[in-house]
Structure formats: C-alpha cells, structure tokens
Amino acid sequence: MINSKEIFxxxxxxxxxxxxxxxxxxxxxxxxxxxxxxxxxxxxxxxDKLLFLIEGQIKVYKIDKYDNEIFLYYVxxxxxxxxxxxxxxxxIRCFSNAExxxxxxxxxxxxxxxxKMFLYENxxxxxxxxxxxxxxxxxxxxxxxxxxxDATSKVAFxxxxxxKMFNQLKRTEVSLLLHIQPETLSRVLKKLSRSDxxxxxxxxxxxxxxxxxxxxxxGI
Numbered sequence: 001m002i003n004s005k006e007i008f009x010x011x012x013x014x015x016x017x018x019x020x021x022x023x024x025x026x027x028x029x030x031x032x033x034x035x036x037x038x039x040x041x042x043x044x045x046x047x048d049k050l051l052f053l054i055e056g057q058i059k060v061y062k063i064d065k066y067d068n069e070i071f072l073y074y075v076x077x078x079x080x081x082x083x084x085x086x087x088x089x090x091x092i093r094c095f096s097n098a099e100x101x102x103x104x105x106x107x108x109x110x111x112x113x114x115x116k117m118f119l120y121e122n123x124x125x126x127x128x129x130x131x132x133x134x135x136x137x138x139x140x141x142x143x144x145x146x147x148x149x150d151a152t153s154k155v156a157f158x159x160x161x162x163x164k165m166f167n168q169l170k171r172t173e174v175s176l177l178l179h180i181q182p183e184t185l186s187r188v189l190k191k192l193s194r195s196d197x198x199x200x201x202x203x204x205x206x207x208x209x210x211x212x213x214x215x216x217x218x219g220i
Contacts, residue, residue: 007031007107011052011078024117028110033103040081040098040106044218046091049108051081056104062096062143065150072096072143081106084133085140087115087126095140144217145178153217154178155188159198159205160214167204 008014008022017025031054034040041047043062058075075081075098083095090112119126141161145154158166158178166174175182189205192198197213199206207213 007054011080011107013080021118025109025114028113028117030108032106032108034100034106036100036103038100040100041094043094043096045094047082047094048091048111049082050092050111050114052107052109053077053079053081054105054107057101058104059099059101060096061099062148064148065153070147074101082111083136083140085137087119087130087133090115149217151178151180151184152188152191154180155185155192156213156216159207160210160217163205163207 005019005022005026008017008025014022014025034056040051040058053075055077057077058081060072060075062070062072064070081098082092085093085095092111119129141157144157149157155178158174169177171185172182175185178185189198189200192213193200195212197207197209199208
C-alpha cells in the first residue's frame with residue numbers, strides 16, 4: 001500500500017484531487033521496482049492496472065514483421081504509461097512494447113476500481129474520453145499500417161476492421177489506401193482465398209475464418 005500522497009500530487013492527472021480522493025487512490029494502488037533493461041510489457045498483452053512512471057525512464061517501441069525494432073517514444077517520470085483503447089473493458093490491451101532504460105519505479109492502479117470511482121460519475125466526461133480514445137486508436141492504426149505491417153497484414157487488418165469499406169471501394173482505391181501495389185493486393189487476396197480464410201464472390205470479400213485472419217496482423 002502506498003503511504004505517500006506526494007506521489008499522486010506530482011502527477012498532473014491527480015494534482016487537483018483532495019486528500020480524501022487521493023486516499024481512495026492509495027487504497028487501490030501499489031508501487032513496484034524494475035531494473036534497467038527489463039520489460040514492463042509486450043505488445044498485445046492485457047493489463048488490469050493503470051500504470052504511471054514515478055522514477056526512471058521507459059522506451060516504447062514496436063517490432064515489425066522482419067523483427068526490426070521501431071522506436072516510438074520515451075516515457076519520463078510522473079507520466080502515464082498505459083495506452084488506453086477501450087473504456088468498456090476491464091483490461092488494457094498493450095499497443096507496443098515497454099522496456100526500462102533506467103532502474104525505475106512504477107505506480108500501478110487497479111483499472112476497474114479506478115473507472116468506477118472516477119470515470120463513471122459523469123456521463124459527459126466518459127463520452128468525451130471515449131472520443132479521445134477513438135482518435136488515439138486511429139493513430140495506432142496508422143502506425144501499424146505504415147511502419148509495422150507487411151502487405152498481408154495490412155490487407156488482413158482492413159478486412160477485419162473495414163470490410164464494408166473494402167467491398168465498396170475499387171481494388172485500385174484500396175491499394176492506394178494501404179500503400180501497396182494493385183498486383184500485391186491481388187496476390188494477397190488470392191493467397192487468403194486459397195487458404196479458405198476468405199471467399200471472393202462477384203468481387204466481394206466474405207470472411208470465413210475471422211480468428212485466422214486476425215492472427216495474421218497480431219502475430220499469434
């Protein structure tokens with residue numbers, strides 16, 4: 001259990017809270033030490049804690065299909081680490097990898113209890129946060145599409161998330177959106193069709209195996 005209110009007061013998100021509210025946070029929180037070069041989490045992992053960096057430094061990065069590291073940004077003290085993508089779930093899906101650059105201290109807050117105590121009280125604030133998270137998801141999609149995914153992953157991701165749009169657009173338009181050649185798109189669709197992951201009927205795509213299609217870009 002945390003015994004210092006200064007930790008929360010030093011984090012901008014909590015600096016306006018009164019002593020009673022901070023005490024409520026203390027009761028659902030903990031602090032952990034991590035060594036330099038250790039991993040906090042890997043992308044696609046699920047976390048049930050809201051994480052903040054108290055001391056030290058963290059490198060956030062992704063790995064592309066060729067096992068190349070793509071640096072995204074650093075996290076500095078008194079900043080939130082967690083990348084929120086959905087308020088309706090009690091788990092936080094990690095978008096990237098997080099590695100400690102220095103020996104560090106992490107503040108962990110029970111995510112489910114935090115939401116009930118501080119987010120669900122005001123419907124407008126909740127809706128506003130959901131909109132901000134949606135915009136963040138769009139940015140994450142761009143990062144994956146342009147920096148991480150190969151051609152097959154780009155197509156699989158769009159089929160899962162924008163199947164209606166995919167079927168409405170011409171193949172040349174889809175190619176432009178995904179920044180791949182039309183011939184490459186055609187080869188990918190034929191490969192997915194031969195594997196019975198999709199069916200192509202009169203130019204329209206029907207997904208036969210959503211789990212297999214999703215695994216292509218999740219790398220699982």
